[in-house]
Every structure is written in C-alpha cells, then in structure tokens.
Amino acid sequence: MPSFSHFFETLTGSTNVFIDAMLLTLELTAVSILVGIVIGLFFALLKISNVKVLGYISDIYVYLVRGTPLIVQIFILYFGISGIFLLPDFWAAALALAFHNGAYIAEIFRGTIQSIDQGQMEAARSLGMPKSLALRRIILPQAFRRALPPLGNQFIIGLKDSSLAAFISMNELFNVATTLGSNNFDEMTYLLIVAVYYLILVAILTLLVNLFEKKLAVSDR
Amino acid sequence: MKMKTKLVLSSLFLLVFLGGCAEKDRLEDGSKLIDKDTFVFAASGEFKPFSYVENDMTLTGFDVEVGRAVAKELGLEPVAKRIKFKGIVEGVKTGRADAAVASHTINPQRSKHVAFSTPYYYSGPQIFVRPDSKIKTVDDLKGKEVAVAKGSTYASTAEKYTGNIKMYDSDITALKALSGGRHDAVITDFVTGKTAAKEGFKIEGRQLIERSEQAIVLPQDNPQLLKRVNEALENLRQDGTLSKISKEYFGQDITTKPE
Numbered sequence A: 001m002p003s004f005s006h007f008f009e010t011l012t013g014s015t016n017v018f019i020d021a022m023l024l025t026l027e028l029t030a031v032s033i034l035v036g037i038v039i040g041l042f043f044a045l046l047k048i049s050n051v052k053v054l055g056y057i058s059d060i061y062v063y064l065v066r067g068t069p070l071i072v073q074i075f076i077l078y079f080g081i082s083g084i085f086l087l088p089d090f091w092a093a094a095l096a097l098a099f100h101n102g103a104y105i106a107e108i109f110r111g112t113i114q115s116i117d118q119g120q121m122e123a124a125r126s127l128g129m130p131k132s133l134a135l136r137r138i139i140l141p142q143a144f145r146r147a148l149p150p151l152g153n154q155f156i157i158g159l160k161d162s163s164l165a166a167f168i169s170m171n172e173l174f175n176v177a178t179t180l181g182s183n184n185f186d187e188m189t190y191l192l193i194v195a196v197y198y199l200i201l202v203a204i205l206t207l208l209v210n211l212f213e214k215k216l217a218v219s220d221r
Numbered sequence B: 001m002k003m004k005t006k007l008v009l010s011s012l013f014l015l016v017f018l019g020g021c022a023e024k025d026r027l028e029d030g031s032k033l034i035d036k037d038t039f040v041f042a043a044s045g046e047f048k049p050f051s052y053v054e055n056d057m058t059l060t061g062f063d064v065e066v067g068r069a070v071a072k073e074l075g076l077e078p079v080a081k082r083i084k085f086k087g088i089v090e091g092v093k094t095g096r097a098d099a100a101v102a103s104h105t106i107n108p109q110r111s112k113h114v115a116f117s118t119p120y121y122y123s124g125p126q127i128f129v130r131p132d133s134k135i136k137t138v139d140d141l142k143g144k145e146v147a148v149a150k151g152s153t154y155a156s157t158a159e160k161y162t163g164n165i166k167m168y169d170s171d172i173t174a175l176k177a178l179s180g181g182r183h184d185a186v187i188t189d190f191v192t193g194k195t196a197a198k199e200g201f202k203i204e205g206r207q208l209i210e211r212s213e214q215a216i217v218l219p220q221d222n223p224q225l226l227k228r229v230n231e232a233l234e235n236l237r238q239d240g241t242l243s244k245i246s247k248e249y250f251g252q253d254i255t256t257k258p259e
Helices: A002-014 A015-048 A052-067 A068-079 A089-115 A118-126 A130-169 A173-183 A187-218 B002-022 B062-073 B085-093 B154-159 B171-179 B191-199 B223-238 B241-250
Strands: B036-041 B051-053 B079-081 B099-105 B114-124 B125-129 B145-149 B164-168 B185-189 B206-207 B214-221
Touching: A002 A015, A002 A187, A002 B241, A015 A052, A015 A089, A015 A130, A015 A173, A015 A187, A052 A089, A052 B206, A068 A089, A068 A118, A068 A130, A089 A130, A118 A130, A130 A173, A173 A187, A173 B051, A173 B171, B036 B062, B036 B085, B051 B062, B062 B079, B062 B099, B062 B223, B062 B241, B079 B125, B085 B099, B085 B114, B085 B214, B114 B223, B114 B241, B125 B171, B125 B191, B145 B154, B154 B164, B154 B185, B164 B171, B171 B185, B171 B191, B185 B191, B191 B206, B214 B223, B223 B241
Parallel strands: B036 B079, B036 B099, B145 B164, B145 B185
Antiparallel strands: B099 B214, B114 B214, B125 B185, B125 B206
C-alpha cells in the first residue's frame, strides 16, 4: 500500500488529467443514461402493449442485452459492425452503454408500470379518457415516481460501467488511472485515486436522485 | 405494412449514411487514409519505454517517436492514438487507425490479418523471475505458472514450454504481479523487463529466448500505403533518425539487424 503522503501528492499532482477524464466519464454516463431512458421506456411500452409480437420483440431485446456481458457488447459496436459502418469511438462506447442500460431500465419501467393498481386505469377509462391518454396522464407519472429509487441505482451502475469504455481507447477515468499507474510503475496509488473520483461522482449522483425524489414527493401531497 | 416499409427504409438510410462515414480518403497515388492530411497510428501507451504516456497523458516512447518520424517523412500530420494492445490489430483492420507503431512482432498469425512493414527494431523475449527463483532456462519452465500480456506473441512462446499461462492486460501489470509474489515467471521483451527492474521491481532477467523482428502494422487492402511507409522507414534508416531515436531511449541502437 502506498503511503498517505505519496497518495496525496499524486492525487493533487494529477488533478488536471483526471478532471479531463472525469468529464469524459460524465459525458459517456449522461448520454448513455438519457438514451437508455428513451430506449427503456420504448421497450417497456412494447412489453405492456396488447400486441403480442411487440411484447416478444421487447423480450428478445432484454434477453440479448442481459444475456451477454457489457464488454462483449462494447466490442461488437466498436469492432464487430465496423465493416458495415464505423461508429466514432465515443458513440460506439456511449451507444453500447445506452443499449445496455436500456434493457435494465425497460425492466424497471415495466415493473413499476405494472405495479400501479389496475383500478387507476379503470377509473381513468370510466371518466372517458382514451387508453393512451390515461397511460400518459395517470399511470406513467405514478410509475415514474416509483421507478426513481431503482433508476438511481441503475444510474450509479451505469456510471461505473462506463469504465469499460477504457478498452476501446476512451481516455476516461479508469483508462487514465491504469495507464498512469502502469507507466509510473505505481498502479495501486492511481487505482486508489480513481476510486476517490468515482466516489465523488456517485455521491453527487445520489444527491441529485434524492433531491428529485423529494421534489416529486412534494407534488404527491 | 406501411409502418414496416418506413422502418426498413429508415434503417437502410441510416446504414448508407453511416456507411459513408466509414469510407477512407483516397490519395492520388492510391493509398487510403482516414484523413488525407494525417497519419493516425495506434500505440498502446502501456509498454514502457516503447510506448507510454507522460503524466499529462501525452503519448511518447520509442514506438511513438518512430511513428511521428514516419508521418513527417510521409509529409503527413502525425496523430498518435492510444488503443489497448490486444485491440490494435483489429483496430487497424477495421479502420480505427491508419497503422500501428506498437512493437508488433512479425508472425504468421498476424500476417493473415494485416500487413507488416520492414522491421523497425529487433528484439527478443526474455524470462523474468524473482531474484530468489531457481528458473534459469526455458527447460525449467515446465509446469510452472508463466504470466504474459494478452494478445502478445509471448503467450505462444510460453505455450511451448508450459501449459500453465496467466494473461494480463499489459506487460507491466504482469511484471508487477510477479514482483509482488504471484506466478513463477513472466515472458516479455528484454528492454521492458530491464526498465521495470530499474524502476524498482523485484525481478531479474534470465535466458533470452529468441530473436524477434518488430514492424509497423498496416491494413492488407492498402498496398500503396505499405510501400510508402517502407520507403519512409528506409529513408529514416539511411539518415540515422531511427538509430538516433533508439539511442535516446535505450542507450543503444536496436534498429539494425543483429548478426
């Protein structure tokens, strides 16, 4: 284990590089979460639709994504399909992460939508709302609030999963840490430093999700 | 059905549109580059002193300086791109980089997938062990646990002598594990091992196993670029640039063929 003073010196001496890397990690995470939410909502709606085929499509997507490791998916987007078209490095990583997060988010949305009492839909329908409007105005807002805690969890997982982009040449936090560690023959110090950066990011993300939860809880009263 | 047609059309459009982006720039002499003004070459950045980053993450090392010299000789702007070693051959094949100057040893397996320039340095794998180890030559490796870097030729070298092989992401990590008491030996390039020992790793070099030739990796469908890179390397050999870069990093010239 490195001494504390050595750790601290290295930490303060490397902030410039790590902040750049942190911004890239944040960009990757933000894109992958936002696109993941859209994908997730889309497939959750397919799943709960009355058309059986759409439900199957959603099942297949979730199965493929959950059934293969994220690193495999990243390599497929980076190398595998480059014969057909070449995604830029950033988008190969971001889209792989988004597709991955999307499957888990789809399951979160499906679960929470189905957890809303049947009576809500029946009441809305009996007031004359068409099904799509009832879904949009009555079911989804309630489901979204219930989805927040598991979503926050998924965002944190997504943030940490972005470290796998290191394997396709993205200079994000993990890649910078292992590279500097290996070049300075000092891996443990840099791994501890990168752990600090991830802890800070996760703390901020947790805070944001909590704030959002509180805000939505107020509208509940 | 209308919806389906729309879907098919839009995905076709997407494919054609994105496919357009994959097309490389074609120069007058028939060589192809990702961008006609730059020479994008891959290096791992995790193979000190051949390829490593400064603490501000700028890429440097023997390989990288050779890559830059070749780019200048070609009249192109050098762009060094860091890709993990095991992904570099695939990266060159799929157009993520124009070439790789990353200490790739010429071997038949790689030659099936990519083209090699003439060698830009000569080297060889060596056995590294902890100072108290009894292992001296390759014959002592039988049944011993040997660690190597993923995707390096040292894995197949090691396979000739032992069935017990552990893979690491980089040579440095493998050496670090060895120094920390894991595994019985590491097979890696002698310069890399020597440098690590100098940096305080508790390791020692034993038998030098074989001679190898390291060359620039290029895609197979780009013979014109290969020809130009070979010409550039020959010029750099003649005017002493290669030897100068080598002496700067190793204190000796490893760019001429040993007898």
